[in-house]
Amino acid sequence: MTSKSIATEAKLLLIGIPLFIWTMLPIYHLCLFAFSSKDEAMGGRLWPEHPTLHNFEVVFQQQHHYLNHFWLQMWNSLFIAVTVGLLTLVVATSAAFAISRLKVRGGRTVMNLALFTYFIPAAFLAVPMYKTMGVYGLLNNQWALILAMTTIAAPYSIWVLKQASDKLPYELDEAAKMDGASPLQLFRLVYLPLMTPSLVAIGTYALLLAWNEYLYAFLLLSNDRDVTLGVALGNFLAADDSPWELLMTTGLIYALPPAAIYYTFKRYMVGGLTAGAVKS
Amino acid sequence: MATVSFQNIEKSFGHTKVIQGISFDIKEGEFMVLVGPSGCGKSTLLRMLAGLEEITGGTIAIDGKVVNDIESKDRDIAMVFQSYALYPHMTVGENMAFSLKLRKADPKMMADRVAHASKILNLDPYLARFPRELSGGQRQRVAMGRAIVRDPKVFLFDEPLSNLDAKLRVAMRAEIKALHQRLKTTTVYVTHDQVEAMTMADRIVVMHDGRIEQIGEPLELYDHPDNLFVAQFIGSPAMNVMTGKVKRSGGPAHVEVAGGVRWPLQQGPGTEGQAVSYGIRPGDLRLASPDAPDAVPAEIVVVEPTGAETELLIQAGNDQLILVTHGRPNVNPGDRIGLSIDPAKVHVFDQGTGARLAA
Numbered sequence: 001m002t003s004k005s006i007a008t009e010a011k012l013l014l015i016g017i018p019l020f021i022w023t024m025l026p027i028y029h030l031c032l033f034a035f036s037s038k039d040e041a042m043g044g045r046l047w048p049e050h051p052t053l054h055n056f057e058v059v060f061q062q063q064h065h066y067l068n069h070f071w072l073q074m075w076n077s078l079f080i081a082v083t084v085g086l087l088t089l090v091v092a093t094s095a096a097f098a099i100s101r102l103k104v105r106g107g108r109t110v111m112n113l114a115l116f117t118y119f120i121p122a123a124f125l126a127v128p129m130y131k132t133m134g135v136y137g138l139l140n141n142q143w144a145l146i147l148a149m150t151t152i153a154a155p156y157s158i159w160v161l162k163q164a165s166d167k168l169p170y171e172l173d174e175a176a177k178m179d180g181a182s183p184l185q186l187f188r189l190v191y192l193p194l195m196t197p198s199l200v201a202i203g204t205y206a207l208l209l210a211w212n213e214y215l216y217a218f219l220l221l222s223n224d225r226d227v228t229l230g231v232a233l234g235n236f237l238a239a240d241d242s243p244w245e246l247l248m249t250t251g252l253i254y255a256l257p258p259a260a261i262y263y264t265f266k267r268y269m270v271g272g273l274t275a276g277a278v279k280s
Numbered sequence: 281m282a283t284v285s286f287q288n289i290e291k292s293f294g295h296t297k298v299i300q301g302i303s304f305d306i307k308e309g310e311f312m313v314l315v316g317p318s319g320c321g322k323s324t325l326l327r328m329l330a331g332l333e334e335i336t337g338g339t340i341a342i343d344g345k346v347v348n349d350i351e352s353k354d355r356d357i358a359m360v361f362q363s364y365a366l367y368p369h370m371t372v373g374e375n376m377a378f379s380l381k382l383r384k385a386d387p388k389m390m391a392d393r394v395a396h397a398s399k400i401l402n403l404d405p406y407l408a409r410f411p412r413e414l415s416g417g418q419r420q421r422v423a424m425g426r427a428i429v430r431d432p433k434v435f436l437f438d439e440p441l442s443n444l445d446a447k448l449r450v451a452m453r454a455e456i457k458a459l460h461q462r463l464k465t466t467t468v469y470v471t472h473d474q475v476e477a478m479t480m481a482d483r484i485v486v487m488h489d490g491r492i493e494q495i496g497e498p499l500e501l502y503d504h505p506d507n508l509f510v511a512q513f514i515g516s517p518a519m520n521v522m523t524g525k526v527k528r529s530g531g532p533a534h535v536e537v538a539g540g541v542r543w544p545l546q547q548g549p550g551t552e553g554q555a556v557s558y559g560i561r562p563g564d565l566r567l568a569s570p571d572a573p574d575a576v577p578a579e580i581v582v583v584e585p586t587g588a589e590t591e592l593l594i595q596a597g598n599d600q601l602i603l604v605t606h607g608r609p610n611v612n613p614g615d616r617i618g619l620s621i622d623p624a625k626v627h628v629f630d631q632g633t634g635a636r637l638a639a
Contacts (some may be wrong), residue, residue, distance in 0.1 A: 174332050175365035179379035179426070180353035189378075193369040 030255075033248030041245040055249040064246055066236050069224055077211060077228040078257070080142055084149040085207035089199060091154050096161035097187055101173055111162060114155035122152055123215060130219050144220040145228075149213055153206040164198035165191070200268040208258050229254050281308050282343040282356075282433035282466050284329065290337035291324055291490075298324055300490040301338070306483075309464045311457070315477035316487035317513070323438055325487075326470045330359050330436050342433060358427035359436040362443060364419045366411040366426075373398075373407040376425045397428040400459065417448045424459065435460075437469040441476065453479060474514050478502070486510050508634035511559050511627055517591065519559045520601040523631055526550035532574075535628070539597030541576060544621050549628040549637035556637065559627035562591070562604040567611070568620035575618025580611050594619070 033041045034055055036048040057063075062070045095114075099107030117125075129148050130139070138144035168191070176186045192199070214230050221227045233254065236247040284306040291299035299321045306312045314322040327333040329340055331352030339346045347355050358379075366375050373394055380390045398404050401421040411419055420440060427435055437456070441449045457480050460467055471477055477484050478498045486493040486501065486509070493513075494506040505511035511519050524537030526545065533545040535558040543558050550556050568575040578596035585591075585608065592603040592611065596619060603619070611617065628637045 169363060169365065171361045171363050171365035172367065174330075175359070175361060175426075176367075176378075177332070178330060178352050178357070178359050179430075180382040185382060189382075190367060 030248050030252055033245050034252045036245060038243070038245050041248075055245050056253075058246060059249050059253065064243060066232070066243065067246065067250065069232070070229070070250070072225060073227060073229040073232045074254075076142065076226065077230065077254070080146055080149070080217075080228060081207045081211040083146050084153065084210035085203045087146065087150045088153045088157050088206035089203050091150060092157035092161050092202060093192070093195070093199065095154075095158045096165050097191055099158075100162045100165035101168075101170075101186070101191060102183060111158060114158055117155055126215055126219055129216065133220055138220075140221060140223055140226060142221065142226055145213075145217055146210075148216050148220060149210040150206070152216075153209050157202045157206060160202055161195070161198055164195060168194055197268045200265050204261055204265045204268070207261065211258055281464060283308050283341075284312075284434060284466060284468065285341040285344075286325070286329075286338070287341070288338035289325065289328065289335065289340065291321070291328060291333065292336045298490050299328075299336075302487075302490075302492055303338075304485060304492065304495055306466060306468065309466055311460050311467045311469065311480060311482045313469045313471060313477040313481035313484045314487060315471055315474055315484055315513075316493075318472055319489075320487040321490040322470045322472075322485075322487050326359075326436055326438055326468060329434075329468060330357060331355055356432050357434040357436055358430045358432040359438065360420075360423045360427055360440045362439040364411070364423040364443075366419060366422055368411055371408050371410055372403060372414070372422050372425075375411065375422055376429050379426065379430050393429040393431070394425075397425040400428065400462070401425050416444050417452060420444065420452055421455075424456070428459075428463070433466065435465050435467040437467065437471075439471055440469075441471070442473075449476075456480065475516060478514065484514075486513060488513075504636075505627060506636050508557050508559070508629040511629065511636075515561055517562050517602045517604065519561050519627065520565070520599075522558045522599045522601075524556065524558060526552060526554045526556055526628075528552050537597060537599065539599075541597035541599070543576060543626070544574060544623045545626065545628065546623040554637075555631040557629040557631050557634070559629065560601075560621060560625065562602040564622065564625040565594075565601065565603040566620040566622075567592075567603070567605065567609055568618035570616045570618045572618045572620065575620050578617055578619050580613050580615045580617060582613060583611060 032046075032048060035051045035053070036043075036045075037050065037052055037054060040049055059067055059070055062068055095110070098104045099111055129151075133139050133144040133148070138147070172190060172194075173186060176190050181189065211228075212230065213228075214234060217228045217231045218234060221231065224232075229250070233247060233250055236242050286305070287303050289299055289302045290297065302321075302325065314325060316322050324333060328335050331347070331350070335348050339348055341347065342355060342357070367378065370378065376394045376397060377390050380393060385393075394407070398407055401424060403418070403421055403425055406414060406418060406422075411422065414422065420443075423440070440456070441452055444452060453476060456469075469476075469480060481498055483495060483497055484501055485495050488509050494501060494510045496504075498514075501510055501514045505514060508521070512521060522535070522537045522541075522543060524535040524543070526549075527534055527536050527542070529552065533547055534542040535545055535550075535556060536542050537558070543560075545558075570577055576596055578594045578601075580592055581595050581600065582593040583590065584593070588606065590605050590608055592605070592609070594601045594603055594617070601619075629635060630637055
């Protein structure tokens with residue numbers, strides 16, 4: 001190893017080690033709480049004296065009054081996240097196809113208007129969204145959250161998918177047209193298969209966005225049997241004497257599916273989300 | 281097999297008129313090549329025939345039936361694209377069968393057609409492969425196979441060889457021509473390469489700035505170009521062109537160019553004093569001794585032997601000319617030589633309009 005490469009390595013480590021600690025410290029504490037008993041958890045130790053799986057047992061068997069609906073709420077989170085993912089895909093793919101491939105008149109304007117919504121922070125739109133859902137009688141209905149999250153996820157998704165579509169050669173569409181494909185056949189038989197990587201990336205993005213959402217879920221759903229696990233976790237903090245070790249355990253469990261999804265689709269995520277970022 | 285007829289075709293993109301009223305007919309089974317420099321409107325014309333561009337004015341008819349308002353898929357035509365436009369997610373076989381599948385054709389018939397086409401094109405070993413696993417030439421053949429399986433009335437080719445390297449291009453050129461001789465399907469072929477046009481076409485349409493410059497058989501265009509544009513576009517190396525004035529009085533008719541060089545002329549074209557462009561093909565120039573009677577004095581600048589032929593760059597007065605000879609002349613740069621010219625092989629065009637002057 002030359003001195004130059006050692007210097008480079010050292011510099012990378014110098015940046016890497018603090019960054020690693022910075023990122024992992026909260027997660028480490030999360031795990032520390034999850035694997036410690038209640039008394040030990042608050043003891044301020046850096047590693048558990050008597051590591052235990054007791055907390056997981058309590059959570060999985062719903063043995064605490066905060067966790068009475070753990071499995072149901074987990075299911076709610078999953079159902080809402082997956083539905084948002086799928087719905088966003090339907091909306092964004094159709095829009096991107098229409099704008100980029102069918103070159104619908106005014107398509108660009110529609111896309112720009114959609115992106116314009118990001119000028120206003122989503123939190124500011126929470127109250128208007130609450131009102132709107134109220135008007136349609138959707139409050140305390142999971143579809144309210146699903147529709148709201150799809151609305152928030154769609155503009156970015158349309159934009160990314162449009163950029164990705166633009167990279168498909170237009171001659172493919174023309175060839176399909178000459179081969180006798182209707183726009184729908186073009187969409188189904190040529191466009192969708194070629195867009196798969198971007199679709200996976202965008203589906204995952206929307207799914208994770210909905211999975212991690214707190215504010216909208218908290219506002220739009222209130223019944224304990226309807227809320228997502230994220231909101232249920234928030235409710236832990238309502239009491240003065242919160243069961244921290246259970247909160248952290250549930251949090252750890254809640255963080256696992258997104259991590260799994262992310263690692264499964266990682267290779268799509270990087271390629272798909274940066275698609276169209278640079279002209280190639 | 282079918283006839284194709286263009287009547288007063290116009291095309292505008294916004295306010296820009298790219299095709300300015302074009303009319304011509306293509307006969308049944310004919311191999312028609314549209315050729316011209318880029319931007320001349322040849323691809324646009326083809327795309328209008330394909331139904332991929334709206335027709336601004338005029339009518340296009342296939343087999344006597346106007347197709348202006350008929351969708352591409354119902355025109356019964358197949359197109360080979362410059363980029364091949366193969367579906368990347370389908371195998372070679374699926375690519376070729378796609379159009380039949382969309383028509384819900386009988387599976388047996390579909391398999392037969394694909395087998396037939398792949399046999400003609402030697403694609404049998406590759407049917408299960410994906411386009412990315414093929415070479416450029418093979419992809420090109422798949423694109424052709426996709427057109428063949430449809431057994432269309434008209435084949436359209438849009439610069440199909442421009443993505444191939446020079447050697448492969450020559451091979452595919454012959455392959456496409458052989459294919460046409462075998463299938464005898466009416467073909468419209470767009471290219472900017474006049475060599476492709478000359479070698480493949482039954483007839484050529486030379487286009488420039490959205491207009492037709494001339495329509496004719498390859499050798500007709502070569503021997504009797506209607507105007508200066510066609511004269512310079514067709515033929516490689518390009519025709520030598522000098523500008524000067526016709527002189528008839530006092531000795532044999534000639535064109536006198538700036539610098540005083542006199543180029544011999546037949547009795548026919550041009551009136552006394554008319555400003556003309558004087559053209560002679562590199563192959564029609566002959567080397568002569570510098571003091572031969574009637575020879576134009578000149579000097580060798582560069583000698584380029586290619587084996588079968590020798591190209592000479594020659595300075596005559598203020599003009600530089602190219603001479604191509606099949607022999608291997610014993611000349612060197614700087615040599616004084618004479619150029620002997622058969623006045624019957626000379627092309628004379630009006631300098632203003634570029635139109636050929638009757639010989």
